Each structure stands twice: as C-alpha cells, then as structure tokens.
Amino acid sequence: MSAQIELSNIDKHYGHFHALKGVSLSIEKGSFVALVGPSGCGKSTLLRSIAGLESITSGTLKIAGETMTGVPPRKRDVAMVFQSYALYPHMTVEENLTYSLRLHGVGKAEARAKAAEVAATTGLSALLGRYPRELSGGQRQRVAMGRAIIRNPKAFLFDEPLSNLDAALRVHMRKEIRALHDRLGATSVYVTHDQIEAMTMADHVVVMRDGVIEQQGSPLELYDRPVSKFVAGFIGSPAMNFVPGTVTADGQSVQLDIAGSQPLPLGRTVEAGRKVLAGLRPEHLLMGGNAQLQLPVAVVESTGSMTYVTTATTPEMTVVETRRTGVKAGDTISVGIAPEHIHLFDVTTERAL
Numbered sequence: 001m002s003a004q005i006e007l008s009n010i011d012k013h014y015g016h017f018h019a020l021k022g023v024s025l026s027i028e029k030g031s032f033v034a035l036v037g038p039s040g041c042g043k044s045t046l047l048r049s050i051a052g053l054e055s056i057t058s059g060t061l062k063i064a065g066e067t068m069t070g071v072p073p074r075k076r077d078v079a080m081v082f083q084s085y086a087l088y089p090h091m092t093v094e095e096n097l098t099y100s101l102r103l104h105g106v107g108k109a110e111a112r113a114k115a116a117e118v119a120a121t122t123g124l125s126a127l128l129g130r131y132p133r134e135l136s137g138g139q140r141q142r143v144a145m146g147r148a149i150i151r152n153p154k155a156f157l158f159d160e161p162l163s164n165l166d167a168a169l170r171v172h173m174r175k176e177i178r179a180l181h182d183r184l185g186a187t188s189v190y191v192t193h194d195q196i197e198a199m200t201m202a203d204h205v206v207v208m209r210d211g212v213i214e215q216q217g218s219p220l221e222l223y224d225r226p227v228s229k230f231v232a233g234f235i236g237s238p239a240m241n242f243v244p245g246t247v248t249a250d251g252q253s254v255q256l257d258i259a260g261s262q263p264l265p266l267g268r269t270v271e272a273g274r275k276v277l278a279g280l281r282p283e284h285l286l287m288g289g290n291a292q293l294q295l296p297v298a299v300v301e302s303t304g305s306m307t308y309v310t311t312a313t314t315p316e317m318t319v320v321e322t323r324r325t326g327v328k329a330g331d332t333i334s335v336g337i338a339p340e341h342i343h344l345f346d347v348t349t350e351r352a353l
Helices: 043-051 093-103 106-123 137-149 166-183 195-199 219-224 229-233
Strands: 003-014 015-026 032-036 056-065 080-081 154-161 188-192 206-209 212-217 241-247 253-255 277-279 293-300 307-311 318-321 332-336 342-346
Touching: 003 043, 015 043, 015 206, 015 212, 032 043, 032 195, 032 293, 043 056, 043 080, 043 154, 080 137, 093 106, 093 137, 106 137, 106 166, 106 219, 137 166, 166 188, 166 195, 188 195, 195 219, 206 219, 212 219, 212 229, 229 241, 229 277, 229 342, 253 277
Parallel strands: 032 188, 032 206, 080 154, 154 188
Antiparallel strands: 003 015, 003 056, 206 212, 241 253, 241 277, 277 342, 293 307, 293 332, 307 318
C-alpha cells in the first residue's frame, strides 16, 4: 500500500503557541484514519494543515506523492466536510452538489448526471429540489458529504462532522459514513473528540495530546496495549479506573491502596516494592467469582442492558455488570480481575510498565 498522505516532522506555531510539535504520520491509500484527543490537542490544526487552510511552520506534507508546500487549498484535490455543513442557503440540494463542478467548467447536463448519481449513493434523490432550510440535520450532513464525493478527491477530510447531531442520528451517520468510505474505496481522515466514534469507524486511530502523537494503531491495539495513562484513560468507555498501589516483595502481584483488597496477581514480574498506578477497566472487574477486592457501593445505575456500580472508595471506581443485579447503595461487592487485564503505569512518567 502506498501512502496517500505523508506528514514528516510537521511543526505549527501561532506566535508563541506551539500547536503541532514534530508530527509525522503516514496515511495509506484507502484507509480510514481517526485523529482523536481532547480539545486543544492539535487534531483540527493537523487536519486543516492537510487541507491547506493552515500553513505549516516547518516540515514536509505530501499528498499522492506531491509536496504541498505553498499549494493553495483548491489545488490540493482534497474535500473537507465540516461540522457546520457550510451549505449555500439560497441553492437547492442539486445546486449545492454541483457547485464545485460548475466552477470547474463542467457542463450542465454532466453536472446534473453526476448529482443524480451521488444523490442515489447518499440517499438524497428525493430531495434534490429542496433548500437546506427544508432539510433535517442528518440530511444536511448528507448533502455536505455528497458535495465532497462529487469531486472524486484524493482524500476526504472530516472535521467533527457529527457533533451537531443528536445521539441516535450520530450512531446512524457513523455507519453511513463508514459504509460510504468502503463503497468509494476512499482515503478518509476523520477528526473527533469522541473516542467511541474513532473506535467504531476507523482502521487506524491516532491519539493526540498537546500537539504530539501520543500513540497510534488499530482501535483494539490502543484499547489492549495503551502506552500511557493518558491513552488508557482516553480510549474505552466508561473510562479506565486508576488506583495507586505497590508491587509486592516477590514482584508477582500488586497491592492496591484501598481497604479490603488482596494482592492482585500480575502474571509477570515487576520491580519489587515499586509504587505504581494500576489501571483496571470497569468491564474487566467481575463481580463474584475469584473475589480479590471488597468494595463498598456508593451509586448503582442501570440502563437495562448494563449496570454501572460506583464504589465508595478513594479513588472511586466504576464496575460494569452486564447481568441484572440486586446490588444497591450501601452494599459491599466482591470483585475479581484476571492478571492479563491489569495495566501498570509509572507514578511519575505515567508511561505503561
């Protein structure tokens, strides 16, 4: 596979603010890559730099093998889909779809034929004569995507395209965008702060923090083998529990700093006596069975399919139970965890051990 987008040592400064710090990333042709991280981490700046909407301070950016230094956005052959849809309110759906083609001198009949084809792909065929004000949020987002597709660009760049939609529609549109990507064989770069969106849609997830790439890999790689407490806490829902602890004298277990806990076997050897942060995912803490922790219960929340138990410990912990349970606030639950699901992080650097 050849790289469709190649970023080498990209830096971006806004005055004294260092927004991107030596970012290098290779995006394969036909892949779906999600850039994810909290607000201000640099993900949108990186996307806008690929689009040419931001100039990079230093480094090299190539699209389809061509260096993009000084190349204006309209000549980069990439299509951007924004959170705000950015549709022309005075134009019909068809006119919005064909606008870029008409700008490039494509004839009226050919433009209309292309619009009909894209409308069929995006479920807009019955809406071609309507104006944006007559459409729902999901339909407007489809038009925005259709307008990007019609150009047949080298890459699609999505900047938080679903954040204006309600929860149920977001789930539906996630599937639609991914299915569209697969049908078109496109290269897609997708910015989101929602890690569930990133995990469910992307082949490759890039976690950003303070202008650098903290970790990148497949969604399950990041979930199973986070390189730092930051990635471990960001990927997975509900978020991972972090509990201070000390490795036992034989280096084989970790003793958590909470009352009522037995040493948890690690299934590997770690430096004896070392202070650590133990990372325990809520879904890996199993009630009953091989009980190693006795945890008092503060809050129980049931969604029907899942029960979320919050403990009255310091720090508090979350336990997820997929079965119905009669547990209530004030009870004490017995919880166990398998050695392979215990993540350890250095207390100072917060890197994985």
